[in-house]
Amino acid sequence: xxxxxxxxxxxxxxxxxxxxxxxxxxxxxxxxxxxxxxxxxxxxxxxxxxxxxxxxxxxxxxxxxxxxxxxxxxxxxxxxxxxxxxxxxxxxx
Amino acid sequence: xxxxxxxxxxxxxxxxxxxxxxxxxxxxxxxxxxxxxxxxxxxxxxxxxxxxxxxxxxxxxxxxxxxxxxxxxxxxxxxxxxxxxxxxxxxxxxxxxxxxxxxxxxxxxxxxxxxxxxxxxxxxxxxxxxxxxxxxxxxxxxxxxxxxxxxxxxxxxxxxxxxxxxxxxxxxxxxxxxxxxxxxxxxxxxxxxxxxxxxxxxxxxxxxxxxxxxxxxxxxxxxxxxxxxxxxxxxxxxxxxxxxxxxxxxxxxxxxxxxx
Numbered sequence: 001x002x003x004x005x006x007x008x009x010x011x012x013x014x015x016x017x018x019x020x021x022x023x024x025x026x027x028x029x030x031x032x033x034x035x036x037x038x039x040x041x042x043x044x045x046x047x048x049x050x051x052x053x054x055x056x057x058x059x060x061x062x063x064x065x066x067x068x069x070x071x072x073x074x075x076x077x078x079x080x081x082x083x084x085x086x087x088x089x090x091x092x093x
Numbered sequence: 094x095x096x097x098x099x100x101x102x103x104x105x106x107x108x109x110x111x112x113x114x115x116x117x118x119x120x121x122x123x124x125x126x127x128x129x130x131x132x133x134x135x136x137x138x139x140x141x142x143x144x145x146x147x148x149x150x151x152x153x154x155x156x157x158x159x160x161x162x163x164x165x166x167x168x169x170x171x172x173x174x175x176x177x178x179x180x181x182x183x184x185x186x187x188x189x190x191x192x193x194x195x196x197x198x199x200x201x202x203x204x205x206x207x208x209x210x211x212x213x214x215x216x217x218x219x220x221x222x223x224x225x226x227x228x229x230x231x232x233x234x235x236x237x238x239x240x241x242x243x244x245x246x247x248x249x250x251x252x253x254x255x256x257x258x259x260x261x262x263x264x265x266x267x268x269x270x271x272x273x274x275x276x277x278x279x280x281x282x283x284x285x286x287x288x289x290x291x292x293x294x295x296x297x298x299x300x301x302x303x304x305x306x307x308x309x310x311x312x313x314x315x316x317x318x319x320x321x322x323x324x325x326x327x328x329x330x331x332x333x334x335x336x337x338x339x340x341x342x343x344x345x346x347x348x349x350x351x352x353x
Binding site for chain 2: 010012014015021022023024025026035036037038039040041043045072073074075076077078079081
């Protein structure tokens with residue numbers, strides 16, 4: 001029987017705006033044993049912005065946290081992280 | 094020290110901006126192969142004693158192209174620290190996630206960095222080291238990197254045999270999977286500054302350093318001032334870029350021997 005499973009997409013964007021360009025991208029697929037992988041060849045970049053992913057049917061389930069104290073000198077992680085989901089049918093094995 | 098092998102202003106500026114610099118020393122014929130064969134045959138990892146197990150590695154450290162880069166960036170009295178490590182990425186081993194080494198107690202000034210020596214050619218399917226240029230000033234716990242996979246601007250160190258990659262100690266790095274039938278060898282060395290500069294220790298040309306900002310070339314700039322000002326290796330936001338520029342300038346002044 002086919003059932004709907006949650007696909008996840010982590011996007012690290014340049015700014016907190018959904019229209020912002022993407023610096024990092026990770027798919028988490030609801031497939032047993034699935035592992036995303038850093039690659040030494042040109043990675044596949046299906047989206048240029050967070051908005052591109054929305055157009056493709058992804059939904060934002062978590063916006064970047066902006067409540068942390070602002071520091072105008074220190075640098076920490078790269079980009080602002082959006083977490084998105086798409087519920088799709090995944091064939092049972 | 095022969096000036097022939099010292100870095101120039103632009104190379105020093107690019108190291109400060111990107112956090113890495115590649116050197117391809119002309120090593121004696123057969124040296125890389127000899128070292129690779131000995132590493133292939135090692136049954137256990139000797140840890141810091143890798144240079145006793147494979148003494149030919151010292152010839153790499155003594156090559157003038159290597160000592161020239163080290164003197165340029167750490168001063169002529171740099172120290173080769175006793176810690177070194179053989180990283181052998183076995184066939185069929187998976188990728189390694191992004192991380193910074195050590196605790197999150199980062200030094201933004203250029204006081205130490207790594208030298209990664211590769212005795213064989215490294216192809217994309219051999220599990221190359223992958224770095225993210227420009228991330229060396231970030232104080233980011235490795236746990237917080239767990240949701241990152243590929244990052245725009247990441248650079249796989251697919252290099253020629255004999256290459257030494259100097260990488261800032263805090264540069265984000267990981268590896269790809271090794272899907273080849275070959276072991277991918279890398280020997281990591283650690284270098285440290287012992288004395289603060291009172292003057293530049295590279296081939297410095299003051300007139301080439303003080304060029305005005307060129308708003309037309311920006312990232313294509315070839316001179317130190319414009320490299321420090323405009324280069325944005327992974328395209329971070331304006332806020333982060335301003336912070337990076339401030340740290341780069343602080344580093345440049347530190348290397349120029351200017352008092353804070």
